[in-house]
Amino acid sequence: MEIEVKMPDLSTTGGELTVLKWLIAVGGSVKRGDVLFEVETDKATMDVESAHAGVLKKQLVEPNATVLPGDAIAIIEVSQVRPAMAAVAASVPPVEANRQTTSQPSESVSGVNPNTLAASSPAPPRAGMFAENRAKRAENATTTRSQNEQRAAAPRMLPAEISHDQLAAYNPSFLLELYTRMVRIREFEEGVKYLFLQGSMPGTIHQCQGQEATAVGVCAALRDDDFITSTFRGHGHALAKGLSMDEILLELYGAASGCCKGKGGSMHVGNYDKGMIPAIAIVGGGIPLAAGMALAFKMQKRDQVVACFFGDGATSEGAFHEGLTLAAIWDLPAIFVCENNLYGASTRVNQVTRLNDLADHANSYGITGRTVFGNDVLAVYEATKNAVDQCRSGRGPVLLELLTYRRTGHSRRDACNYQADVEKQAWFDRDPIRLLGDALTKHCDVDATQLKEIRDEIVAQFEVAVERARSAPLPSEDDLITDVFA
Numbered sequence: 001m002e003i004e005v006k007m008p009d010l011s012t013t014g015g016e017l018t019v020l021k022w023l024i025a026v027g028g029s030v031k032r033g034d035v036l037f038e039v040e041t042d043k044a045t046m047d048v049e050s051a052h053a054g055v056l057k058k059q060l061v062e063p064n065a066t067v068l069p070g071d072a073i074a075i076i077e078v079s080q081v082r083p084a085m086a087a088v089a090a091s092v093p094p095v096e097a098n099r100q101t102t103s104q105p106s107e108s109v110s111g112v113n114p115n116t117l118a119a120s121s122p123a124p125p126r127a128g129m130f131a132e133n134r135a136k137r138a139e140n141a142t143t144t145r146s147q148n149e150q151r152a153a154a155p156r157m158l159p160a161e162i163s164h165d166q167l168a169a170y171n172p173s174f175l176l177e178l179y180t181r182m183v184r185i186r187e188f189e190e191g192v193k194y195l196f197l198q199g200s201m202p203g204t205i206h207q208c209q210g211q212e213a214t215a216v217g218v219c220a221a222l223r224d225d226d227f228i229t230s231t232f233r234g235h236g237h238a239l240a241k242g243l244s245m246d247e248i249l250l251e252l253y254g255a256a257s258g259c260c261k262g263k264g265g266s267m268h269v270g271n272y273d274k275g276m277i278p279a280i281a282i283v284g285g286g287i288p289l290a291a292g293m294a295l296a297f298k299m300q301k302r303d304q305v306v307a308c309f310f311g312d313g314a315t316s317e318g319a320f321h322e323g324l325t326l327a328a329i330w331d332l333p334a335i336f337v338c339e340n341n342l343y344g345a346s347t348r349v350n351q352v353t354r355l356n357d358l359a360d361h362a363n364s365y366g367i368t369g370r371t372v373f374g375n376d377v378l379a380v381y382e383a384t385k386n387a388v389d390q391c392r393s394g395r396g397p398v399l400l401e402l403l404t405y406r407r408t409g410h411s412r413r414d415a416c417n418y419q420a421d422v423e424k425q426a427w428f429d430r431d432p433i434r435l436l437g438d439a440l441t442k443h444c445d446v447d448a449t450q451l452k453e454i455r456d457e458i459v460a461q462f463e464v465a466v467e468r469a470r471s472a473p474l475p476s477e478d479d480l481i482t483d484v485f486a
């Protein structure tokens with residue numbers, strides 16, 4: 001089956017993109033995740049991965065041609081068809097933009113719905129709108145990366161494995177459950193990434209590949225009736241708190257049956273009944289709200305706790321100071337979970353603070369603070385369990401700093417060319433799913449086939465959820481005035 005590759009919406013304005021060069025030649029075989037071409041957006045030069053595996057049959061645009069998001073740019077003869085993904089590829093609607101493109105009029109490609117402006121012959125080259133900035137940007141990226149190389153020169157010595165002693169304290173079925181939850185998050189995020197690259201996923205997305213252990217470790221230590229707050233990077237938190245892939249995907253597609261009735265989207269997922277208020281995209285915005293919820297729990301003499309997720313970037317916000325001050329003086333049952341992934345967008349954490357451990361902020365509020373290796377799901381679970389005990393027994397809030405790393409750009413539109421290679425490698429070697437998976441196969445009665453089956457089942461469930469979400473009804477006009485307070 002032949003599938004059209006469409007230009008993903010990678011610019012910040014929805015505007016023109018320039019295909020700089022092809023990384024796979026016509027006739028070459030391509031795997032899912034291989035870099036297919038390099039593109040220039042209004043902000044950066046980025047590598048674009050293939051969402052499909054097969055053979056590259058045609059390049060529909062020449063290097064330096066300018067196209068719009070949604071334009072067909074290549075044809076791949078796919079070898080392995082994932083049903084939902086193939087359906088997506090065959091029915092991506094054209095981007096409703098004022099289309100000024102250098103592409104030629106459409107020509108039908110067998111097995112493909114030619115509803116975008118497919119080019120019958122390669123589009124002629126044209127200088128990109130932002131071409132004059134290209135050299136400058138390349139220079140800036142190189143400088144930033146080498147500065148970050150120096151900043152990362154003395155990495156913390158974090159363990160590269162989970163030991164037998166650590167595992168021995170747990171029931172194997174609990175460990176497998178933690179593993180499954182992390183894989184669910186990883187496969188969900190990877191699936192969504194490819195939906196985005198195919199132009200099927202509206203809006204931009206902030207993904208959490210690499211940070212699965214923080215979400216899973218924290219939420220495993222909470223009760224169902226405890227609450228969490230989350231951020232723009234909230235899919236993993238939501239899945240870890242028990243929201244289903246279905247309800248989140250429905251929300252991502254704007255469906256009325258999504259977890260926020262299609263009114264929230266990727267940056268605002270949540271479900272009150274499952275203990276997650278809709279995520280907040282304002283950096284640090286969840287912190288005062290978490291303090292407020294914890295105050296409510298205390299005033300109502302309930303023994304619930306709230307875990308508030310935020311990034312390293314949020315610790316420089318006023319809201320962090322306000323929220324922690326109130327939680328401290330009133331001994332509120334709040335766990336402030338700082339996912340320190342070393343970057344706030346493209347800014348490395350040690351450019352914005354003199355502290356080595358962000359948990360040291362706790363000292364200035366007179367509360368408990370702990371820095372934990374956030375890719376070790378068991379370390380996160382244990383630290384959170386202690387924090388929960390402290391909160392439930394009325395001994396006040398805890399600040400947990402979880403050291404982790406995101407394996408992707410800040411958002412899908414971020415080329416992520418500021419992470420130093422040595423740093424990336426050190427963290428990829430400590431991938432949270434690999435750490436637990438290796439420990440399970442080494443120290444428990446679990447084999448690689450069992451782990452693969454877990455993954456395969458989740459991928460199959462994701463496929464079904466995508467099918468459902470894409471065809472689910474959108475909110476009606478009447479829904480515009482529901483859930484509005486005046």
Ligand SMILES: Cc1ncc(C[n+]2csc(CCOP(=O)(O)OP(=O)(O)O)c2C)c(N)n1
Nearest residue numbers: 233281282283311312313314341343344345
């Ligand atoms: C108050 C505020 N300022 C700026 C932004 C734009 N912004 C969105 S995410 C982000 C970086 C946040 O970094 P961090 O808190 O470390 O979270 P991470 O993205 O690493 O998960 C910025 C600056 C925002 N959403 N809110």
Ligand SMILES: [Mg+2]
Nearest residue numbers: 311312343344
């Ligand atoms: Mg960060």
